[in-house]
Amino acid sequence: xxxxxxxxxxxxxxxxxxxxxxxxxxxxxxxxxxxxxxxxxxxxxxxxxxxxxxxxxxxxxxxxxxxxxxxxxxxxxxxxxxxxxxxxxxxxxxxxxxxxxxxxxxxxxxxxxxxxxxxxxxxxxxxxxxxxxxxxxxxxxxxxxxxxxxxxxxxxxxxxxxxxxxxxxxxxxxxxxxxxxxxxxxxxxxxxxxxxxxxxxxxxxxxxxxxxxxxxxxxxxxxxxxxxxxxxxxxx
Numbered sequence: 001x002x003x004x005x006x007x008x009x010x011x012x013x014x015x016x017x018x019x020x021x022x023x024x025x026x027x028x029x030x031x032x033x034x035x036x037x038x039x040x041x042x043x044x045x046x047x048x049x050x051x052x053x054x055x056x057x058x059x060x061x062x063x064x065x066x067x068x069x070x071x072x073x074x075x076x077x078x079x080x081x082x083x084x085x086x087x088x089x090x091x092x093x094x095x096x097x098x099x100x101x102x103x104x105x106x107x108x109x110x111x112x113x114x115x116x117x118x119x120x121x122x123x124x125x126x127x128x129x130x131x132x133x134x135x136x137x138x139x140x141x142x143x144x145x146x147x148x149x150x151x152x153x154x155x156x157x158x159x160x161x162x163x164x165x166x167x168x169x170x171x172x173x174x175x176x177x178x179x180x181x182x183x184x185x186x187x188x189x190x191x192x193x194x195x196x197x198x199x200x201x202x203x204x205x206x207x208x209x210x211x212x213x214x215x216x217x218x219x220x221x222x223x224x225x226x227x228x229x230x231x232x233x234x235x236x
Contacts, residue, residue, distance in 0.1 A: 053076055
């Protein structure tokens with residue numbers, strides 16, 4: 001039986017602008033990911049965050065539990081939920097598929113198409129799928145904030161928490177590294193020669209590229225983010 005059928009979705013109203021949200025239950029970093037589903041109406045201006053993420057390799061999965069049903073989520077979804085989860089408060093999310101065309105083709109080709117990437121939409125209900133897709137603009141417009149998971153590899157982007165706490169292979173990496181620091185340099189509207197990776201070489205005439213280890217690490221993280229398949233997805 002497919003995971004979608006075992007979850008047991010309740011029907012959404014055909015007359016109201018209803019969506020199904022994922023309540024990500026609070027838990028410590030080492031606990032399994034657990035969640036439940038809640039139906040809300042956009043007409044009531046509810047508070048929720050929208051999660052947009054990339055699949056990653058559809059064959060690499062980790063188990064999560066929704067409504068007590070355990071099924072395999074892509075590792076990117078599992079990591080995103082683990083990173084966002086609070087240790088004391090539940091979090092209300094609308095979870096977007098975030099797929100690109102290559103991933104869709106690959107999953108359909110291998111006949112492993114399931115519902116682990118669209119938890120909030122019942123994939124066995126064609127009418128619901130059609131209505132929910134038509135509402136996506138409104139779903140994003142009304143959410144409190146959009147949280148984007150770019151599928152960045154932790155050993156390159158060196159995310160501080162909570163993934164570091166559950167993966168001992170990250171211990172050798174620097175405690176802090178911000179892959180978005182490059183974006184902040186650009187936002188400062190300074191000439192590139194004024195960045196901290198340049199110096200005048202003592203002559204005061206021509207800037208010389210002498211990047212520090214921290215800058216090189218930030219640059220490597222930025223390149224990884226820029227290569228994320230999230231930028232190729234259809235909604236983007």
